[in-house]
Amino acid sequence: MSVRRLAAENLQPATFAFSKDNLPWVETQIAKYPVGRQASAVIPLLWQAQKQNAYWLPRVAIEHVADLLNMPYMRVLEVATFYTMFNLEPVGKYFIQLCGTTPCRLRGAGDIVKVCETRIGAQNQITADGNFSWLEVECLGACCNAPMVQINDDYYEDLTPENFNMLLDNLAEGNPVKTGPQNGRKSSEPENDVKTLSDGNLFDGSAIGAWKKNFEERRQKSEGAKAAIVAAANIAGAAAAKQTQATSPSAQVSRAPVATPTATNQVKPVEADKPSSLNGDAGKK
Numbered sequence: 001m002s003v004r005r006l007a008a009e010n011l012q013p014a015t016f017a018f019s020k021d022n023l024p025w026v027e028t029q030i031a032k033y034p035v036g037r038q039a040s041a042v043i044p045l046l047w048q049a050q051k052q053n054a055y056w057l058p059r060v061a062i063e064h065v066a067d068l069l070n071m072p073y074m075r076v077l078e079v080a081t082f083y084t085m086f087n088l089e090p091v092g093k094y095f096i097q098l099c100g101t102t103p104c105r106l107r108g109a110g111d112i113v114k115v116c117e118t119r120i121g122a123q124n125q126i127t128a129d130g131n132f133s134w135l136e137v138e139c140l141g142a143c144c145n146a147p148m149v150q151i152n153d154d155y156y157e158d159l160t161p162e163n164f165n166m167l168l169d170n171l172a173e174g175n176p177v178k179t180g181p182q183n184g185r186k187s188s189e190p191e192n193d194v195k196t197l198s199d200g201n202l203f204d205g206s207a208i209g210a211w212k213k214n215f216e217e218r219r220q221k222s223e224g225a226k227a228a229i230v231a232a233a234n235i236a237g238a239a240a241a242k243q244t245q246a247t248s249p250s251a252q253v254s255r256a257p258v259a260t261p262t263a264t265n266q267v268k269p270v271e272a273d274k275p276s277s278l279n280g281d282a283g284k285k
């Protein structure tokens with residue numbers, strides 16, 4: 001970025017004050033901020049001063065804003081020289097800011113630059129009739145309608161050398177001009193072969209509420225699916241619990257029949273003092 005300085009002394013006016021028309025607006029801006037914070041209004045005030053002074057800020061306007069906001073001159077000068085939206089030198093009645101960033105370049109900004117150079121001259125040079133000056137700037141946020149320029153407060157988009165020349169002719173002659181796209185587009189819709197938003201139902205009111213219904217149906221579907229998952233999980237859990245119970249040793253033990261002594265299976269106690277039959281036989285031998 002180049003160094004930004006105030007215009008040469010011979011271009012500086014002797015005085016500046018907000019006009020009767022602008023003063024109430026200025027006071028409203030200042031009143032928006034709490035007492036002691038009026039400096040917050042510095043950018044709107046500088047912007048209004050620039051508009052009042054043919055779109056450029058002389059030293060006296062910067063000082064006038066500083067006085068109104070009770071700020072040191074240097075603080076306001078810092079703001080004015082920092083932001084490129086403030087012009088520090090005179091500009092043409094129609095000040096053209098031409099976007100030279102990549103999307104605009106790829107879409108023909110170079111040809112628009114040539115028109116400016118041919119009709120107006122070098123950047124920052126004002127035409128003899130005072131009508132035009134131009135400056136190449138960075139992206140102005142209208143890339144989908146590239147190439148484009150800003151002239152004073154308005155955007156002019158979808159430019160070609162032909163429609164741009166016509167635009168400059170009309171401005172110079174004081175004819176009404178159309179802002180925005182210059183190729184017949186309404187905004188930034190596809191230039192041809194429209195493939196989106198082509199359903200007439202979208203624009204006849206019949207779609208109102210359709211999305212709400214659609215969302216409601218989707219919600220119900222999703223809740224049904226969730227409930228099915230929960231039910232399936234419950235069934236699987238119950239089956240697993242049953243299986244575990246069936247195979248657990250403790251369960252087998254607990255469910256095994258308890259042996260009860262009966263007349264036939266009762267074990268007879270061994271009598272210690274009576275020899276077994278083997279011992280008895282041996283004794284006989």
Ligand code: FES
Pocket residue numbers: 099100101102103104105138139140141142143146147148
């Ligand atoms: S690149 Fe030109 S407007 Fe964004």
